[in-house]
Amino acid sequence: MTNKEVAILRIGHRPERDQRVTTHVALTGRALGAAGMYLAASDKGVVQSVLDVAERWGGQFFCEDNIKWRTCIKDWKAAGGKVVHLTMYGINLPDIIQEIRPCEKLLVVVGAEKVPGEMYGLADYNVAVTGQPHSEIASLALFLDRYHEGKEFGHDFPGAKIRIIPSRAGKQTEEL
Amino acid sequence: MTNKEVAILRIGHRPERDQRVTTHVALTGRALGAAGMYLAASDKGVVQSVLDVAERWGGQFFCEDNIKWRTCIKDWKAAGGKVVHLTMYGINLPDIIQEIRPCEKLLVVVGAEKVPGEMYGLADYNVAVTGQPHSEIASLALFLDRYHEGKEFGHDFPGAKIRIIPSRAGKQTEEL
Numbered sequence: 001m002t003n004k005e006v007a008i009l010r011i012g013h014r015p016e017r018d019q020r021v022t023t024h025v026a027l028t029g030r031a032l033g034a035a036g037m038y039l040a041a042s043d044k045g046v047v048q049s050v051l052d053v054a055e056r057w058g059g060q061f062f063c064e065d066n067i068k069w070r071t072c073i074k075d076w077k078a079a080g081g082k083v084v085h086l087t088m089y090g091i092n093l094p095d096i097i098q099e100i101r102p103c104e105k106l107l108v109v110v111g112a113e114k115v116p117g118e119m120y121g122l123a124d125y126n127v128a129v130t131g132q133p134h135s136e137i138a139s140l141a142l143f144l145d146r147y148h149e150g151k152e153f154g155h156d157f158p159g160a161k162i163r164i165i166p167s168r169a170g171k172q173t174e175e176l
Numbered sequence: 177m178t179n180k181e182v183a184i185l186r187i188g189h190r191p192e193r194d195q196r197v198t199t200h201v202a203l204t205g206r207a208l209g210a211a212g213m214y215l216a217a218s219d220k221g222v223v224q225s226v227l228d229v230a231e232r233w234g235g236q237f238f239c240e241d242n243i244k245w246r247t248c249i250k251d252w253k254a255a256g257g258k259v260v261h262l263t264m265y266g267i268n269l270p271d272i273i274q275e276i277r278p279c280e281k282l283l284v285v286v287g288a289e290k291v292p293g294e295m296y297g298l299a300d301y302n303v304a305v306t307g308q309p310h311s312e313i314a315s316l317a318l319f320l321d322r323y324h325e326g327k328e329f330g331h332d333f334p335g336a337k338i339r340i341i342p343s344r345a346g347k348q349t350e351e352l
Contacts, residue, residue, distance in 0.1 A: 020197060024311035031308035053309055089340055089347040094329050120345045130329055131340040132207035133229055135200035141314035142321055153270050153306055164265055164307045169296045171265040 036062030058160025090126030212238030234336025266302030
């Protein structure tokens with residue numbers, strides 16, 4: 001995983017209505033080895049709560065709002081990266097992940113309910129996670145897990161102030 | 177997957193605040209081969225929107241609200257099933273999934289932010305999906321994917337009125 005650079009671009013976010021889902025998108029990305037999230041909307045609340053988690057639980061996750069999504073995609077491609085758009089209309093994950101895995105710089109676009117038609121053409125890969133309607137959070141989690149081949153479960157978060165000690169029953173944490 | 181019976185028990189749901197996340201939990205379960213969701217709260221809105229999706233996209237997914245969670249767990253165990261509780265404090269998924277996989281009747285408990293301490297003792301397995309704070313939707317998705325060993329990506333939904341034709345760019349659907 002060390003050579004791979006993955007970032008998330010969240011589009012279609014509506015402040016208020018999408019705050020929790022977008023926060024889940026960011027934290028899922030962080031837990032599963034993404035470097036950060038670009039948010040194509042203005043929402044300091046989301047940014048702050050994501051950065052608060054990152055500060056306490058470690059690692060270098062970034063979260064930036066007020067991103068222009070077309071520019072973000074253009075710049076990412078200009079820097080040699082590829083763009084994956086998660087959409088139920090795309091090619092099913094198991095049928096395309098091997099083609100994507102060699103790309104080491106990946107922008108994963110995660111839309112809310114409405115995604116501009118233009119997005120399908122801008123993406124290098126439109127990827128479906130089952131082709132059934134469910135959740136962009138679930139789609140992101142499964143995509144990252146397959147992309148990293150499960151290695152993100154051993155991901156390290158340097159600088160953490162707290163760590164969980166896995167246990168069969170109950171809650172055990174360690175302050176660092 | 178055919179011999180496996182998986183249901184979800186959603187606890188700690190607060191109407192209004194959790195409606196979208198709980199709906200995502202149900203739809204993620206449905207897409208990844210769960211039989212249905214028990215909701216330990218009263219929320220007809222969630223039930224209706226989940227059943228609307230199931231009606232249109234096929235399969236036999238159930239969704240019941242007003243469930244008493246302790247009774248649900250007790251009945252599940254009495255019928256020979258096992259109970260998995262997804263919690264960041266549990267044993268990391270890759271370290272325990274092989275122990276769980278032979279169980280063919282599984283209730284997966286998905287909590288919202290606050291979970292009663294009692295739950296940790298009632299579960300046969302407390303399972304963490306990375307031990308980092310992120311999303312119960314992501315946790316459920318990764319758990320089901322590992323449990324089914326990826327086979328749920330080929331899951332069939334009989335009786336669907338609509339189906340997606342996977343495509344590299346754009347949206348293609350088929351009315352059935």
